[in-house]
Amino acid sequence: MENVLKLLEGRWKLIILFHLFGGNVMRFSELERAIPAVSQKMLIQQLRQMESDGIVRRIVHHQVPPKVEYGLTDWGQALCPALDALLSWAARREEMAPTTSLPDT
Amino acid sequence: MENVLKLLEGRWKLIILFHLFGGNVMRFSELERAIPAVSQKMLIQQLRQMESDGIVRRIVHHQVPPKVEYGLTDWGQALCPALDALLSWAARREEMAPTTSLPDT
DNA sequence: CAGAATCCGTTATGATACTG
DNA sequence: CAGTATCATAACGGATTCTG
Numbered sequence: 001m002e003n004v005l006k007l008l009e010g011r012w013k014l015i016i017l018f019h020l021f022g023g024n025v026m027r028f029s030e031l032e033r034a035i036p037a038v039s040q041k042m043l044i045q046q047l048r049q050m051e052s053d054g055i056v057r058r059i060v061h062h063q064v065p066p067k068v069e070y071g072l073t074d075w076g077q078a079l080c081p082a083l084d085a086l087l088s089w090a091a092r093r094e095e096m097a098p099t100t101s102l103p104d105t
Numbered sequence: 106m107e108n109v110l111k112l113l114e115g116r117w118k119l120i121i122l123f124h125l126f127g128g129n130v131m132r133f134s135e136l137e138r139a140i141p142a143v144s145q146k147m148l149i150q151q152l153r154q155m156e157s158d159g160i161v162r163r164i165v166h167h168q169v170p171p172k173v174e175y176g177l178t179d180w181g182q183a184l185c186p187a188l189d190a191l192l193s194w195a196a197r198r199e200e201m202a203p204t205t206s207l208p209d210t
Numbered sequence: 211c212a213g214a215a216t217c218c219g220t221t222a223t224g225a226t227a228c229t230g
Numbered sequence: 231c232a233g234t235a236t237c238a239t240a241a242c243g244g245a246t247t248c249t250g
Contacts, residue, residue, distance in 0.1 A: 004194075009114075027212090040213075041245085065212085067211075075194075081194075088187075089183055089186075092183050096159075115222085132231085133233080144223080146223080146233095146235095149233065170232085171232050171233080173232060214248080216248100221241080223240075223241085
């Protein structure tokens with residue numbers, strides 16, 4: 001498990017995933033434009049890592065100029081519910097009264 | 106959202122959380138023994154961060170020798186479903202056939 | 211277009227020794 | 231017991247330049 005969570009580490013991976021959820025397939029340059037803050041190096045690095053981890057699928061069209069698209073694997077898509085759960089956890093922050101109890105025996 | 110996810114960053118945070126789920130309350134030394142690979146510095150650092158983020162609750166018993174316990178806040182407990190979803194995602198890895206399609210136009 | 215290669219500063223993590 | 235302080239290193243992220 002701890003090992004699986006490492007697959008999601010990296011500042012940009014979740015951001016990339018959000019763009020790819022729902023079966024979206026995007027070109028490298030589209031992702032660059034969609035995530036302006038990421039550098040080329042980081043974008044390709046995290047895409048490649050997720051590719052070799054079986055989360056992202058790389059689709060090469062042999063033509064010139066080059067065209068490479070990225071999408072999610074089935075397993076990658078399966079991450080969606082988990083991320084949704086995290087989102088609703090994030091949302092719950094508002095509802096909860098601040099809990100900072102110290103018994104201080 | 107991205108901001109909320111940062112609260113969970115850190116090599117040991119989720120590992121700590123797993124030990125605290127279900128309402129478990131553990132002493133500092135118990136956590137050290139439960140997670141042998143973590144250094145004292147990292148353990149206290151990540152506990153303190155999660156404490157100030159409202160995920161972990163620090164319970165000080167004023168006695169000698171010192172006794173300090175750690176548990177989850179309500180909001181921290183609320184993370185459980187999300188972590189469960191991640192666990193089942195991790196589990197799904199087995200079931201899924203490796204998807205490495207390349208159209209290769 | 212879609213990268214690869216290189217240099218470099220920042221952050222995260224660790225080992226070790228000390229303390230109320 | 232439950233930390234703190236210090237030093238060292240490794241991992242991460244970014245800017246820039248070059249290429250098939």
